[in-house]
Amino acid sequence: MLEPAVQISSLYKSYYRDSLEIPVLRNINLEIPAGAFVALMGPSGSGKSTLLNLLAGIDQPTSGSLKVAGEEVSRLSERDLAKWRARHIGFIFQFYNLLPVLTAYENVELPLLLTHLSKKERKEHVETALSIVGLADRMKHYPRQLSGGQEQRVAIARAIVSDPSLILADEPTGDLDKQSAEDILHLLSRLNEEYGKTIIMVTHDPRAADKAKTIRHLDKGELT
C-alpha cells in the first residue's frame, strides 16, 4: 500500500492580532491517499485557503502534525521547505499569478530553474507541460495576450512542469466563465487519472466539486 499523500492529525491554526487569538483551524484530522482528487468546500472564511497554505508549507501550524509527501512539514527549516516545495508541490491560484513580464514559456520554466536540469531538458519539460494543457502554440505569448482560461492553463502547466506528486489548487475556476472552468476541471481530472497526481482543490462551485472523487467540507475551522 502506498504511503498517504497527506496525513494531518490534531492540527490547529490561529492568527493573533494584538494578543487576540483568532482560531482559524481546529483539530483537523485528515488522511488523503496518494492519487486522490479531493474537493474542499466550505463557506467564506472557514479556513480553506489557510489549510491549503499549511499543506504547501507557506504557513506554519500553531500545533499538530502535518505530514505531506512523507515529510513532517512543520519540522523543515525555511530553506529546506522551499526546496521541498519546489520538488513536491504544484500550486494553482485563483488569479493565476503568472508573472506579467515573462512569456508563457518562461513562466512555466520558472520552477525548473530551481532544479539541476540543463537548458535542453528544461525545454523538453516545458514543451510537454504546455502541450498537456493544450497551449504548445502560445509559448511566446505574454499573460496579457492570453484569455483568463488560457492563463490558468499556463499556471497549471507551471504547477506540473517539475512533476510534483501533489497539486494544490485554490479556487482555480473562481475567476473563469463556465466554458473555461469546464476545460480547467477536465484538465485536472486528466492529471489525476492519466498522470496519477494527487489533487486537493478548494472550490465554492458544487459542479466543480462533482468532478472530484471525494468532497470534504470545512466549516468554522472544522472538518465535517
Place this chain on the structure above:
Amino acid sequence: MKVFRLIYKNAFRHKLRTFLTVLGLALAVMAFGLIRTFITAWYSGAEAAAPDRLVTRNAVSIIFTLPISYKEQILKIDGVKDVTYAAWFGGIYVDPKNFFPQYAVDQSNFFTLFPEFILPPEQFEEFKEERKAVIVGRRLADRFGWKIGDPITLIGTIYPGDWDFVIRGVYTGRDVNTDETAFIMRFDYLDEVMRRDSPGRAGQIGWYALKIDDPNRSAEIAKQVDARFKNSLAETLTETEKEFQLSFIQMSSAIILGLRIVSFLIIGVILLVLANTMAMTARERISEHAFMRTLGFRGYHLVGLILGESFFMAILGGLIGTALLAVVGNLVGIALSQFFPGFAPDTVAYLLCIGTALLVGLGASIFPIQRALRIKIVDGLRVVD
C-alpha cells in the same frame, strides 16, 4: 479646507515614499545652497574690498615689481591721501602644503590703511620697532598654535634663503569676510637682505595701495597715476581694490563656471526625484481620478490636487533643506575657515533654495497633470494595474 485635508492625506498615503522624497529634496536643496555659498565665498575677497582704495601694480603682470621710489610720486597726485606698499613673500612654512598668504609691508602705515585688520596699538608699536617682527591673523595663529613671542622660520621661494621672524602681534578681522589668515612681515627686513645679496632686486615692491579722498573719483585718479609712469621703466596699472581682487578671481572663472553648472544639475536631480514620485502617484490614482470625475469633479479640481501634493512635498523638502543648509553651511564654514574666511550661507542662498524648491514642485507636476486631464473617464476606470 477640505481640499487641503485631501492633499495632506494623499501626500501621506505612502508614508515611506513621501518621507524619502522629502529627504531627497532636502538633501539636494542643501547641496544647491552649499554650492551657491561656495561661489559667494569665492567672491568674498572682492566683496570685502574698500571703495576708497586703489591698487597700483606693474602693467606687465603682477609678478613684475615696482620701484619703492614711486611712493613719493604717487603721494603727490591730487586726491591720493595716503600710500602704502606690499610684496608677496610666498615662503614655505615647514611643508609646501601649509599654504597661507604672506605679505611684506610698509610697517609705518599698512595697518592705518587697512583698518579692517584690527591690531592692538601696543602690538603695532612693537611691529614698528622690531625688524623681524610679524603680525599674524587670528585664524592662522589658531591653525598652528602660534603665540606672541614664537619664532617662525619660512623658506623663501621668491626671496631665496631661510627667513627668521618673531610673532609680535595677532590681528582680528573687523568684518565677517576679512581674511584672518595672513602673515604680515616688514618689507625693510627683506630689502635689507636683498640689498646685500642681490642688489639688482632691492627696492622693488609688489604693489601699492592708495587711499583716496573720494571713491567717485577713483577712475580719474587711477588714470592720473598710470599717466605719471607712462613710458617709464615700470609702467603701472591702477584699479580699484575690487577690480584688482576680481581680476584674480576671474582667473579661475572656468572652475566657478563648472560649479555653477553643477548647481543647475542638482536642480535636475531634485526635479527627477519629485517627478518620479509624482509619476508613480499619478499612475496609481488614474482610476481614482476617473472616479472623482464621474462624481462631477472638474479638471481643475484634479489639477489642484496634483499641484497641491507636489508643492506640499517640494515646500516641505525646501524648508528642511534650507534648515539643513543653515546648520551644515555653518559647520562647513567653520571647517573651511582657514581657506575660505567668508564661507557662510546668506539670505540670497536661502531664498534661492526655497525658490528652486517651488519651481521643482511646479515642474514635477506637469506630466501627471497632463496625464490626469487627457485620460478619458472610461479608460481611467478600467485601468487596474
Place this chain on the structure above:
Amino acid sequence: MIPINYTLRNIVKHKITSTLTVLGVSLVVFVFAGSMMLSQGLKATLVATGSDENVVVIRKSSQTEVQSILNLEQAQLVSTTPEIARGGDGSPLFTNEIYVLISLDKRSDSSAANVVVRGVTPQSLALRPNIRIVEGRMWQNAGSEIIAGKSAAERFTGCGLGEKVRFGAREWTVVGIFDAQSSGFDSELWGDIDQMMDAFRRPVYSSLTFRMADTTQFTAMKARLENDRRLPVEVLREKEYYANQSRTITTFLGITGTVISLIFSLGAIVGAMITMYAAVANRTKEIGTLRALGFGRMSILFVFFMESVFISFAGGILGLGAAYFLRFVRVSTTNWDTFSEIAFNFAISPDIVFSALIFAVAMGMVGGFLPAVRAARLKIVDSLRAV
C-alpha cells in the same frame, strides 16, 4: 535563479520611473566623471609637457620657473655637466631660458589673464622635438618677432598670426604659430632669449633644461649638482617637474568633486530607493508567487538588488556617455601652481570609466538594499494576499 529577463523586462515595463531614476544616477555620474576628467585633462597636458630624457634645473625651493632665478655663472657651471647628451652637430643639448608672465586680454571676454613668455635658445626646440611651427615661420628679426603656441594664439588678443602684441616696452609681431601637441607649451609665447632678457631687463635666467645621454645616471647627477656649494639648485626630471604643477588644482578638484558627488549621490540614492520600494510594493503578489514556487528569500533579495544595480549601471553608462563628449570641451584656467593661464581638454582614462561605473553601481546597491531586504522579508501568505 530567477531569470535575468524578469529583472530587465520589469525595468523596461516601468518606463517612466526607470527613466527618471536612470537620469538621476546619470547626472551624478556625469558630475563625478566630469570633475575627474577635468583633473585628468590638466594632468595629461602637463605630463605631456615634460619629456623623460629632459632635466630641468631651477633655483632651490623656488618650486616653479616663475620664482626661479639663476645667474649666468650658475648656468655656465651646469652646462658643463658631463651627463648632457650631444646633438647631431656635437653641441650639448642644453638650453637656458627666461620665463615671465605678462597680463594679456582674452579674446573671449577681454578679461585679463597671465600668459607665459619664454625666452629660448635654438637648442630649446631641439630639446622639445614635438614642437613644430605649423603656420608662418620662425623669427628672423629676433628683436621684434615672436612665435605663439596654438592655444595662446587662439585665446589672447594680439597673439594670432601677423598680429601685434605689446610687452616689455616693445611691440612684437607674431610671425609663427607652433603646435606643441596639446602640451603646456601650446599656451606660451616664445621669443629669443637675449631679446627677452633685454626687454624685461632681467639679466638672469629662470631655468636650465638639458637632455641626458643616459637617464639611469639621473639620481647620481642630481645628488652631485644639488650638493655643489656653488649651485643653490634643484634638479628635476622634466616630466616630474611639470606633473607637479598640476598638484594644487587637481587636489582642489579632487576634494570638491568628491564632496559634491557624494552629497549629490544622496539624491540619486533616495531616487533609487523610492523606485525600488515602489517596485516591491507593486510586485508583492509576484514575490509571494515566486516564494510559493520554491524560490528562497535570497533569490528574492537578489532579484530586487540586481534590478537596482542594473538601473544605476544604465545611469552610469548614460552619465559616462554624456561626460565622454566633454572631451571636446576646451577649458582654460589659471594654474594655481604657476599662476599662468593654461588651456586643456577634459580627458578620460580607463581609471575614470572604471571608478564612475563603480560609483554608479554603488549608488544602486545602497539604494536597492533596503527595498530588497523588505521584499525578502515578506511573509509568503501575506504577500499572496496582496492585490
